[in-house]
Amino acid sequence: MRYFHFCKLPGRVMGIRLLRFTSVVIIVLLLVAGALTALLPSIKDDKLPNLRREPKPQSQSALDSFTLIMQTYNRTDLLLKLLNHYQAIPNLHKVIVVWNNIGEKTPEEMWNSLGPHPVPVVFKVQSVNRMRNRLQNFPELETKAVLMMDDDTLVSAHDLAFAFSVWQQFPEHIVGFVPRKHISTPSGVYSYGSFELQNPGFGNGDQYSMVLIGAAFFHSGYLEDFQRQPEAVYALIDETQNCDDIAMNFLVAKHTGKPSGVFVKPVDIRNLEKDTNSGYSGMWHRAEHLLQRSYCVNKLVNIYDGMPLKYSNIMISQFGFPNYANHKNKM
Amino acid sequence: MRYFHFCKLPGRVMGIRLLRFTSVVIIVLLLVAGALTALLPSIKDDKLPNLRREPKPQSQSALDSFTLIMQTYNRTDLLLKLLNHYQAIPNLHKVIVVWNNIGEKTPEEMWNSLGPHPVPVVFKVQSVNRMRNRLQNFPELETKAVLMMDDDTLVSAHDLAFAFSVWQQFPEHIVGFVPRKHISTPSGVYSYGSFELQNPGFGNGDQYSMVLIGAAFFHSGYLEDFQRQPEAVYALIDETQNCDDIAMNFLVAKHTGKPSGVFVKPVDIRNLEKDTNSGYSGMWHRAEHLLQRSYCVNKLVNIYDGMPLKYSNIMISQFGFPNYANHKNKM
Numbered sequence: 001m002r003y004f005h006f007c008k009l010p011g012r013v014m015g016i017r018l019l020r021f022t023s024v025v026i027i028v029l030l031l032v033a034g035a036l037t038a039l040l041p042s043i044k045d046d047k048l049p050n051l052r053r054e055p056k057p058q059s060q061s062a063l064d065s066f067t068l069i070m071q072t073y074n075r076t077d078l079l080l081k082l083l084n085h086y087q088a089i090p091n092l093h094k095v096i097v098v099w100n101n102i103g104e105k106t107p108e109e110m111w112n113s114l115g116p117h118p119v120p121v122v123f124k125v126q127s128v129n130r131m132r133n134r135l136q137n138f139p140e141l142e143t144k145a146v147l148m149m150d151d152d153t154l155v156s157a158h159d160l161a162f163a164f165s166v167w168q169q170f171p172e173h174i175v176g177f178v179p180r181k182h183i184s185t186p187s188g189v190y191s192y193g194s195f196e197l198q199n200p201g202f203g204n205g206d207q208y209s210m211v212l213i214g215a216a217f218f219h220s221g222y223l224e225d226f227q228r229q230p231e232a233v234y235a236l237i238d239e240t241q242n243c244d245d246i247a248m249n250f251l252v253a254k255h256t257g258k259p260s261g262v263f264v265k266p267v268d269i270r271n272l273e274k275d276t277n278s279g280y281s282g283m284w285h286r287a288e289h290l291l292q293r294s295y296c297v298n299k300l301v302n303i304y305d306g307m308p309l310k311y312s313n314i315m316i317s318q319f320g321f322p323n324y325a326n327h328k329n330k331m
Numbered sequence: 332m333r334y335f336h337f338c339k340l341p342g343r344v345m346g347i348r349l350l351r352f353t354s355v356v357i358i359v360l361l362l363v364a365g366a367l368t369a370l371l372p373s374i375k376d377d378k379l380p381n382l383r384r385e386p387k388p389q390s391q392s393a394l395d396s397f398t399l400i401m402q403t404y405n406r407t408d409l410l411l412k413l414l415n416h417y418q419a420i421p422n423l424h425k426v427i428v429v430w431n432n433i434g435e436k437t438p439e440e441m442w443n444s445l446g447p448h449p450v451p452v453v454f455k456v457q458s459v460n461r462m463r464n465r466l467q468n469f470p471e472l473e474t475k476a477v478l479m480m481d482d483d484t485l486v487s488a489h490d491l492a493f494a495f496s497v498w499q500q501f502p503e504h505i506v507g508f509v510p511r512k513h514i515s516t517p518s519g520v521y522s523y524g525s526f527e528l529q530n531p532g533f534g535n536g537d538q539y540s541m542v543l544i545g546a547a548f549f550h551s552g553y554l555e556d557f558q559r560q561p562e563a564v565y566a567l568i569d570e571t572q573n574c575d576d577i578a579m580n581f582l583v584a585k586h587t588g589k590p591s592g593v594f595v596k597p598v599d600i601r602n603l604e605k606d607t608n609s610g611y612s613g614m615w616h617r618a619e620h621l622l623q624r625s626y627c628v629n630k631l632v633n634i635y636d637g638m639p640l641k642y643s644n645i646m647i648s649q650f651g652f653p654n655y656a657n658h659k660n661k662m
Contacts, residue, residue, distance in 0.1 A: 158535060162536075162644070165644070166645065169645070179650065195651060204489055204649070204652055205493075205649045205650060205651045205652035206650050206651025206652070207650065207651075208650060263650060312650070313493070313496070313649050313650045313651070313652075314497065314500070314647055314649075314650065315647065315648050315649065315650040315651075316645055316646065316647055317646050317648065318535070318536045318644050318645075318646065319510065319536060319537050319538065319539060319594060319643070319644045319645065319646040320526060320536045320537025320538075320644070320646075321535055321536035321537070321644075
């Protein structure tokens with residue numbers, strides 16, 4: 001009996017030690033594994049060095065094509081003209097019309113009655129007439145590439161096809177046809193403008209620091225990013241009904257640390273404003289339009305606590321392409 | 332005694348189990364650690380996504396500047412003219428003259444007697460007159476960027492300054508002023524040429540698949556890579572005294588998987604050949620010159636077991652730069 005009693009004791013002691021030792025080793029194992037896992041590159045870094053994750057799972061065609069997003073207000077006749085023009089451009093996947101005519105019926109019925117059409121056209125009826133309505137991350141958007149066009153601007157199919165091929169090589173940039181720039185003044189206040197402005201002491205040629213999204217390709221991931229901006233940015237855009245395109249350039253420049261845009265020299269781009277029967281002329285005719293835009297640049301610098309915009313002097317055109325006779329040179 | 336004897340036995344057994352268990356856990360620990368470590372990105376992938384390691388440790392100025400490499404044969408008067416022109420271009424770090432006048436004295440003494448000069452000029456006396464002498468990884472080369480110029484070509488300082496800024500944005504490409512292309516024929520044989528050739532069924536505009544290194548910027552790491560090519564490549568270049576530039580485009584296209592070159596539209600580029608007193612005219616005047624180049628393309632496809640060259644239709648020019656009156660458009 002007694003030695004039985006004795007003999008069981010060491011066994012139990014050993015069992016407890018074994019238990020303790022095991023748990024210690026397992027904890028070490030977990031710690032090491034954890035530490036090493038932390039060193040692994042995140043999938044984001046791996047798969048998309050410069051861009052946020054894809055908005056949605058995408059078909060192959062959705063990768064080789066783009067979605068046209070066009071916001072319209074008070075110019076339905078122009079809208080229909082432009083829809084007829086753009087519905088046949090190469091690589092177009094879908095058209096999303098952002099309908100800012102609050103309370104008005106869309107021309108969807110008439111549009112469908114005149115079908116068939118090459119690609120689907122979706123009318124997104126809005127409840128408030130906001131400039132930034134076009135910058136939503138629309139669920140109907142299935143492509144990586146977005147082509148955003150103002151509802152009064154006509155760009156040739158050739159220019160669009162070439163610019164899309166350029167965007168495919170620079171998917172993290174806004175690739176478009178209308179460059180603009182900011183300049184800094186000795187007072188530290190920024191001014192917004194175009195070729196008429198020049199940074200002091202800058203030499204030959206010109207520079208741009210923005211490419212307007214009213215005639216440009218950009219990655220749909222940036223629409224997602226736009227939903228995560230400071231409230232003050234939305235307030236600024238709504239207050240001015242302006243500057244959503246400047247805000248997008250700030251966003252892209254901050255995201256890439258590079259110039260936000262790549263300027264593709266258009267061969268044929270036209271403003272159709274005068275063709276509308278509504279007599280409505282774009283908001284950029286308002287006396288305060290340009291002043292507002294300089295105001296926005298300075299506001300955005302405050303909101304983002306710095307000036308992310310960078311200058312570029314690269315102008316891309318198609319090698320060996322013979323310019324049209326009716327070439328309209330925006331530069 | 333007896334129960335002592337009894338009592339030690341279980342203890343020993345426990346000790347052995349403990350030992351076994353420990354070693355098993357340690358092995359598992361090592362395996363997990365090893366597996367996770369294998370998943371870590373290699374430093375190379377991390378630090379230089381697209382380019383081989385730097386040739387040498389570099390000063391800051393060596394990073395913001397470039398080295399001009401000019402090979403000369405039988406046109407010393409032109410060489411001196413070009414040296415005087417290029418020695419004052421912005422961001423020039425050093426000039427390396429590859430002296431292919433075998434047995435002839437270099438003009439170094441005279442050059443120095445007319446000093447001071449803004450940057451050092453190094454004469455590299457060669458023992459054999461070879462086209463590919465200029466493609467050595469010269470120990471005097473301290474910059475990442477190389478500007479290679481033929482000894483009969485004058486490019487404006489403005490064009491060079493702009494092209495250098497473009498190269499800084501595309502350091503893995505050959506950034507230059509003279510685009511060329513290959514075309515494939517139904518027989519499977521490739522042909523070399525310029526704007527006079529067109530791929531069957533290709534639409535608007537033109538394409539290029541090479542940018543010649545006789546007037547171009549490229550990364551000095553590619554000179555290092557050139558030393559590691561198959562012997563057959565050197566044999567082909569020496570046999571023809573031609574095609575070293577085509578070989579470089581193959582090398583870069585293979586390395587990047589992209590088009591080898593980026594074409595910058597020159598505003599003012601001139602050929603000074605007729606200005607030489609030697610009466611010597613460049614090798615590209617030889618009747619067989621172009622035929623040789625098509626021959627080289629097909630040979631290189633065999634050597635590299637495939638056609639790495641890719642097409643681009645991007646032409647870059649400086650935004651807002653007013654073209655010279657004396658603009659000579661190479662396109």
